[in-house]
Amino acid sequence: MRNRDEMLHARIVQMENTVAQMEEMARAAGRNRSSRMAELLSRIPRQLFAGKSERQSLLRFVRGGEPDVRFQPLVGLEQKAETIRRELMCFRRYDVPEKSDVTVLFLGTIDFDFLIQRPQHLANGCAANGKAVFYFNAEFGARHPDREEIVRVGSVNVITLQNTYKTPTIYQAAQAQAYPQLVEDVRSTVQKILVWQKNDRLQVIIQHPLWQPVAEMLQQEFGARIIADYLDDFADFDHADKENVRDMAVRMLKNADLTLATSVYLAEKARQSGSSKVELLRNGTDCAHFACAAKQEKRAAGPWVVGYYGVLSTWFDCGKIEALSRSDLDICIRLVGVSDETVRRRLQQLAKVELWDAVPYDKLPEVLRDFDVCLIPFDASTDLIKATNPVKFYEYLSAGKKVVATEIPELMSYNGKYVYCENDDDAFVEKVRRCLVGEDALANWKTCMTFARENDWKEKSKAMIFFLDEGCTSIAREE
Incomplete structure (x- = not known):
């Protein structure tokens, strides 16, 4: 070879x-x-x-x-x-493993270099396990006027399509009537990829419903096996094309050969939408990345740091932060991340609150190290949060941190062991107080880090590889 x-x-x-x-x-x-x-x-x-x-x-x-x-x-x-x-x-840009038995295409929900989340971890994990991985960015705008741009990032080939669709991202593709040209461009790119590959076994992991017309073309014309990575309840996000997103999501789930749901809520919704096969593949963490944020040294003098990092949007429960602000706890409430303007205005006037801009993924452990208690204050009454399996829960535990959250369904089975879940404002504040002064009954830092290792992205990637190999076996039987 x-x-x-x-x-x-x-x-x-x-x-x-x-x-x-x-x-x-x-x-x-x-x-x-x-x-x-x-x-x-x-x-x-x-x-x-x-x-x-x-x-x-x-x-x-x-x-x-x-x-x-x-x-x-x-x-x-x-x-x-x-x-x-x-x-x-x-052609020279396509750098693939010698013995890859399958070509894996990720139709991404975000750009590969935007954030380091589930899409990037799973793509990297598949590549590390010998798969030939190509990741299509959600944003368009290749610098070449006549072809896609392909950049090698680690072991993943990242593809940015030309911006000839009168829209900068996949999210406005339907409104811009971009699908005919978009589908044709992906077809051309995939044809070149398969010429370079040693086999024509194609598996497609679709991570946003608005890629569905592309996935259908790949299924019909290339015989691709389609895996829907159902990682959010997309229809509940604020979106100008909300009805179309909802319709595309149903098509995605119904047409997929396999649906991987990140939560029980999404798994049930997938079955109701007609998914033929549904498996749970929850989120995970990069333990090696976050373990350095564990604090073993004696706490310095000054206020406790109660912290959160991530997006602060309409589903962020500002009431919990207001309750902490009113409390008599000697704390600094540090909120790190991109914030909705309405949410920012509500939070920035509160006592004890620090609003920090988002930090790059490689800097998150430095931020996390200073947290004495970690928060996940999401509005658990919304369908979006009912569907959520919070990545930051696993990341917090990777550093052995104490965690207090609202009653997010995906966390309730861990309530009292790895996290306290409270919707009542006063009860939420009380659980934070217990964690700060050492009166909590949560697992110790070593047990938390062991749990996190069991949910490392490497383990999640092994599960993904199992599902991919299962598909290769079924394709081989058909041949």
Whole structure:
């Protein structure tokens, strides 16, 4: 296999050298006097007695203008060579494992470099386990005007499509009537990927319903196996195209060969929508990344730090923060992340509250290290939160932290052991107080970190690989 790859790469290099020679020949032809004389003799009978624009073109050439490929075919080599060069560069970007038994496409809900969340962890995990992984960004705007842009990030090939759809992201694709061109562009890209691959077994992980027309094309034309990674109740997000998102979500769940739900709520909703097969694959954590945030040293003097990091939006329960602000606890309430303007205005006037801007993923452990108690104050009455399996719950426990949350359904089975869950404001404040002064009955930091390791993204990726391999087995049986 290695010899085959080396021969293929050597062939590509040879072709690139040939292209370079073609380009040089074309440039030389443009400079060569005899070539220009031959072109002039070809131009005169065809342009001198033609229309005004042709006569002007002839005059410009006589005065030293650029050659015209219609009369000097050799010059056309330069354009042809450039086209071939672009295609070769595109192919050389695809860097895939030697023995990958399947090509995995992620149709992402966010850009690969935007945040480090479930999509990135699962894509990296699949690649680390020997799969050839290609991740389509949710935003468009490749810097190349005539093709997609492919960038190698770790072991994942990240694809940004051209921005020719009158919309910058997949989220407005329907409103911009972008699907016909979008589907065609993905088709072209996937064809090139499969030419490079050693097999044509294609599995697609769709992580947002608005990719559904693309997923259907891949299913129908390439025989792709579709896995719906159902990670949020998308229909409950604020979205200008909310009805279309809801309809697409139903199509996604009904057409998928397998649905992976992050919560019991979403699993049940998938079954009600007609999913043929549903499995639970909850969120996880990168234990190695967050373990350094565990505080073993003696606490410094000053207020306790009660903290939260993440988005502060309409489903954030500001009432819990207001209750903590009114309490007599000697605390600093540190809220870190992007905030909705209405939520920000409500919180910034509260005593004891610090509003920090979002920090990069690699800086989160530094933020988490200072938290004495970690909060997950979501409005548990909303369907969006009923569907949520909070990633930060696992990340907090990776650092052995005490956690106080609202009564989020996905956390209730851990209530009293790894987290306190309270919807009542006064009870919420009391649980925070107990954790601060050491009167809580939650698991110790070692037990919390053990639980977190059991939910590491590496373990979640192994489960994903199992589902992918299961698909390979079924495809092989069909063949």
